[in-house]
Amino acid sequence: MPSDAELLILSGPQVEPLLQPADVLAAVREAFILHSERKGRVFPLVRERLDTGGVFGIKSGDVQAQALLGFKAAGFWPANRGLGGEPHQATVMLFDPATGRPTCLIDGNAITTTRTGAAGALGLRELARPDSASLCIFGTGVQARIQLTLALALLPAIRQVRYLTSRGTPDAGFEAAFAKQGTVQHAIDANAAVTDSDIVITATPGRSALFAADAVRPGTHINAVGTDTIGKRELPEGLLDRARVFTDDREQCRTIGEGQWYDGFDVTEIGDLLTGRVQFARRTEDVTVFDMTGIALQDLTVARMLLQRAGEGGYGTRMHWPW
Known part of the structure; x- marks a missing residue:
């Protein structure tokens, strides 16, 4: 041998x-x-x-x-x-x-951590409005930090960041980590924070919807990071029905991602966007979602x-x- x-x-x-x-x-x-x-x-x-x-x-x-x-x-x-x-x-x-x-x-x-952060960055680069000036992030853990770090590096127009915690209290460590990047404010009202933001990032354990569907205004992009298991959820009922939805893998989106909560909707794999197999020109009023389930x-x-x-x-x- x-x-x-x-x-x-x-x-x-x-x-x-x-x-x-x-x-x-x-x-x-x-x-x-x-x-x-x-x-x-x-x-x-x-x-x-x-x-x-x-x-x-x-x-x-x-x-x-x-x-x-x-x-x-x-x-x-x-x-x-x-x-x-x-x-x-x-x-x-x-x-x-x-x-x-x-x-x-x-x-x-x-x-x-880093490959999920990179996927989020690709989603923002391909789908978010380049002039996005405000961002709301749910979660302050390891994944939330890398998602926000890459978002701020990629989109220099962002001037205001609101974050929400599961406890409803500020996270001093999180604020200190981003103190040099500008204003990072703790928010309590999830719906108001979403309404006032051009970009929403959800990076939580995903036990239930984090905000109401009607809080999302036209032109918003959402990176949904946390839902990767049966029973998890971060996005509200009805949101995907009025959004242009992208994902890393269509089957995983429907079985372990946000798509598990829907009987049917149109979803595009982001790889098809990167290869040019699918064309997408964002309109001002479009709501876009990148459902990130993570692929091998x-x-x-x-x-x-x-x-x-x-x-x-x-x-x-x-x-x-x-x-």
């Missing part, structure tokens, strides 16, 4: 310096294009609730022409907060499709980029892995 094979292991601290925003954005864009062109496959999703109170899932897929194969095992364990840990946990593994041999094991937490190809293209960067810079730990 071959005995000279190695498995590359990239821990969280080793991963984070390699996740340059431009590289991640390019990798995520490629993932959506591969999906649109059907060059990348997304395998059936596993998403199950556990007796421990956690949710465990597996997202897997491949790009046969690029010899890219792998999965991300991830989920959400809310009790971790009480242990001083991160509720979101993820691990990515890449394989050699010719032999099945594992080639790379990667801490997936930072991958999940995002994790795989980012993981492949990390594998390349690690090889170039000598990062990671290599373990003897005979097969």
Whole structure:
């Protein structure tokens, strides 16, 4: 049996310096294009609730022409907060499709955070009004922070940011993180904050609708980040019926995304927009929604980029892995 094979292991601290925003954005864009062109496959999703109170899932897929194969095992364990840990946990593994041999094991937490942030940035770039001056964000956690960071970098016209918390109280740490970017104000009235905003970002655990449908005024763009499991919800009933809806994967939108709450509506995959298979010219009065459920190809293209960067810079730990 071959005995000279190695498995590359990239821990969280080793991963984070390699996740340059431009590289991640390019990798995520490629993932959506591969999906649109059907060059990348997304395998059936596993998403199950556990007796421990956690949710465990597996997202897997491949790009046969690029010899890219792998999965991300991830989920959400809310009790971790009480242990001083991160509720979101993820691990990515890449394989050699010719032999099945594992080639790379990667801490997936930072991958999940940055690839989801990059997807949100692509949604804003393609769908939001470039002159958007006000933004409302629900949530102040890790994902909310990266979504807002990239939104402010992408849309310099934004001058006012309102945020809402589940507790209804201000988050001093969140405000301090964005103090240099301008005015970040805590809001209590969700409907009023939405009405006064050009962009709405929802980045919460998604247990119920966060605002009323009639609070969304014409011209608004919404990045819906949190709904990625059966039973989750962030957007109100009736909103998708009057919006132009985009998603990363049509089937996932209808099964685990915001589409699970609707019998039927038109939805466009954002990859089709990036490839030009679908044309969309925003009108002033259009309401647009990007329902972000997260697809395996995002994790795989980012993981492949990390594998390349690690090889170039000598990062990671290599373990003897005979097969």
